[in-house]
Amino acid sequence: MRFEVSKVLDAIEVRLTTDPALARAVVDLSEIVRYADLDGGRPASSVRLGLVVDALGKRLSEENVPVFVVAPRGLLSDTDLTSNERMVIRRWADDGKVEVVPQLDDRVFEVAELLGLPVLTRTRGNSERHPWVDEPGRLLAAVAGEGGSTVLMARVGRGEPPKAAERSPLGERLLARVWSCPEPNCTSFGSGGDPDSPFADMRTYTSPVSQPPPSLRGGVPTCPRHGAQLRDAGPRAAVEVLSVRIDGVVRRRFVVSTDEPVVVGRAPEGGRGVMLGQWLTDDARKWISRGHVQFTLRTDGNLTVQDISTNGSGVRPGGTVNDDERVALHRQESRTLAPEDVVELYAGVQVGRSKMWATGGVVQPESVMAEAPTMALRKFERS
């Protein structure tokens, strides 16, 4: 059973992000692990994060929805968690997958405000400090649903789906810059530290383009982990968020920045890029090359696609469903994409800007709990 718990944690891990372009909700891990009423289990369990991640995906009707997880440092020594769970959370923190802060204060709400994301919480939020918490769909509560499922309810406007808002103007300004932390081993705002250190190769750093938003202390951009004042390290690369949609279902989102083009295909070389293989039918697999199309965001803001495949691809101008309007894109040909153009690698295998597809088109997204049948887990947790 222990084995299954680690599998669940592995499945959850791929849903963790502090990337402002990809996160869809903000959560406080120390609060979620104690939602005992969701499963009737032990006082604290990291597996509850999985219940909540699943519920969010279902609410957004989308596969692979990532969350921005904040954890107070005290959680790393919380003995209500197993030593294995504490070790996993520590590793997530070291890899920059979750943000660990000395004290929570209102960091969860700060991130939500700067990024315009909904917050998953059972607290009310401070509507004097953050008036937006009273808007429908911005505060979400997890409650036990039928048959052991977990359901997200909006605290205001109960039927509302989770609502993303615009980033706050301050958030926009902060995220237009790259920030640098004076702490040599800062995962979030680090720049490499001491290259001669024997551990230099083992460190992972968040890429400048996906740095989380700084914390503001008295108006000064500050490292949320270290409390140190951050240095402005120059402009941040612009990004565009794209979605892979296969047969009407959004499978995942990805980011193209002006720093780095992104290859999409069956299995792009070197493990980089966006791999579609696991979602394709046999016919689509035969048609789609390992690296099929490449997306580039130019510094003038134009997004272009280049075909790098064997069999070619196509563009549907304005997302048209009319096959006669589909424009063929031959090998090595490239094209600038208008805001609603959709690139088609094979019939039904599409890539377009994420804002085009408001709903992910899937009723029952894949569960991160698949490895842990709820009933079995409960039995384990009670024993």
Ligand SMILES: [Zn+2]
């Ligand atoms: Zn730092």
